Amino acid sequence: MTILTMSLLIWGGSLVAGFIGSLTGLGGGVVIVPLLALVFHVDLHYAIGASLLSVIATSSGAAAAYVRDGLSNIRIGMFLEIATTLGAIAGAAIATHVATGAVAVVFGLVLLVAAAASFRHPDVPHAAGPPDRIAAALGLHGIYPDLHGQVQYTAQRVPAGFGIMAIAGGLSGLLGIGSGALKVIAMDDVMRLPFKVSSTTSNFMIGVTAAASAGVYLARGYLDPVLAAPVVLGILPGALLGARLLPRVHSRVLRVVFAAVIVVLAVEMLYQGATGRL
Amino acid sequence: MSRWTDVRTEHVIGALLRIGVLASTALVLVGAVVTLVGHGGDPAAFQVFQGEPPALRGIAGIVREALVFSGPGIIQLGLLVLVATPVARVAFSILAFAAERDLTYVAITAVVLAVLCFSLLSAGL
Numbered sequence: 559m560t561i562l563t564m565s566l567l568i569w570g571g572s573l574v575a576g577f578i579g580s581l582t583g584l585g586g587g588v589v590i591v592p593l594l595a596l597v598f599h600v601d602l603h604y605a606i607g608a609s610l611l612s613v614i615a616t617s618s619g620a621a622a623a624y625v626r627d628g629l630s631n632i633r634i635g636m637f638l639e640i641a642t643t644l645g646a647i648a649g650a651a652i653a654t655h656v657a658t659g660a661v662a663v664v665f666g667l668v669l670l671v672a673a674a675a676s677f678r679h680p681d682v683p684h685a686a687g688p689p690d691r692i693a694a695a696l697g698l699h700g701i702y703p704d705l706h707g708q709v710q711y712t713a714q715r716v717p718a719g720f721g722i723m724a725i726a727g728g729l730s731g732l733l734g735i736g737s738g739a740l741k742v743i744a745m746d747d748v749m750r751l752p753f754k755v756s757s758t759t760s761n762f763m764i765g766v767t768a769a770a771s772a773g774v775y776l777a778r779g780y781l782d783p784v785l786a787a788p789v790v791l792g793i794l795p796g797a798l799l800g801a802r803l804l805p806r807v808h809s810r811v812l813r814v815v816f817a818a819v820i821v822v823l824a825v826e827m828l829y830q831g832a833t834g835r836l
Numbered sequence: 837m838s839r840w841t842d843v844r845t846e847h848v849i850g851a852l853l854r855i856g857v858l859a860s861t862a863l864v865l866v867g868a869v870v871t872l873v874g875h876g877g878d879p880a881a882f883q884v885f886q887g888e889p890p891a892l893r894g895i896a897g898i899v900r901e902a903l904v905f906s907g908p909g910i911i912q913l914g915l916l917v918l919v920a921t922p923v924a925r926v927a928f929s930i931l932a933f934a935a936e937r938d939l940t941y942v943a944i945t946a947v948v949l950a951v952l953c954f955s956l957l958s959a960g961l
């Protein structure tokens with residue numbers, strides 16, 4: 559296959575991946591790595607590097623559009639970014655030292671968890687818990703607008719949330735994904751932040767986390783410009799289109815369909831990773 | 837303590853992200869066109885990992901390649917701008933927290949910026 563044909567096909571595939579990623583809330587990285595590795599047989603190193611860049615592009619693009627929504631909590635995000643960026647550098651360093659088959663197996667497992675997590679019920683309000691000393695000291699609280707007025711919230715169980723964020727960063731650096739699902743779990747379930755605050759703050763953090771690993775990937779020669787170009791140029795319009803359509807689609811049916819697709823990709827990544835084909 | 841909901845700050849961050857993403861996509865697009873015009877007919881070789889040449893692994897090398905109008909060099913410069921966009925956002929946040937006299941968050945943000953710079957500079961100048 560020539561570079562021209564391959565570039566056009568990858569561009570089209572990335573457009574679809576960006577669209578699916580933003581409609582499901584899973585993010586483009588979760589779709590782009592299996593697409594490149596399984597369909598186009600791109601070496602996993604290059605696939606993960608290109609995916610990492612697409613994650614930065616969609617995160618920055620979406621944040622530019624939604625920065626004025628007043629929902630994301632910049633202080634909580636910034637504090638937790640200490641954990642995610644350190645984790646990301648560690649994850650990227652591990653990725654450069656282990657066999658690609660092992661990375662593919664971890665990727666498959668994370669895909670399965672992400673598919674399951676996309677069925678969570680987001681709108682359960684959290685009961686107020688004991689005040690957290692770190693949250694009080696660092697001002698990890700806020701107010702967000704709701705249909706019924708202003709809702710106040712304070713972060714709880716900060717050390718546990720911080721630890722999970724370090725893992726989320728590590729997986730992001732290892733697998734080239736945004737780890738959005740795990741970030742939302744850390745903030746929503748563990749730190750008991752409102753779901754809307756968790757998801758918008760998570761998006762704000764994803765780009766910074768991915769930028770931390772990108773430096774390592776660049777230095778190791780994992781960022782291939784000719785491969786990354788169609789990926790970045792395809793995923794952005796795809797993601798923006800998905801975000802625009804999101805309010806108008808019946809997400810229940812879509813979620814089931816996409817979760818099924820993700821499970822198939824996961825099994826394939828696990829199988830090919832375990833048998834040494836990736 | 838004043839909450840950081842200053843409309844002006846959010847406008848600046850929004851503009852910063854938009855400019856970063858637009859500039860990087862423009863560079864990547866130009867670089868892709870230059871590459872495909874010159875080498876579109878060559879066989880694709882992404883199946884085997886070889887690693888990028890040293891010139892495309894560091895900031896100075898990438899700028900040099902882009903200045904001689906090499907397609908991959910221009911793309912790589914665009915990707916560098918893309919990676920720098922969230923870093924610029926963090927750097928700007930330091931100024932915004934400083935303007936609020938929130939020293940705790942100036943320090944926290946400075947740690948994040950230091951980690952990012954460590955990673956990017958590990959790519960070498």
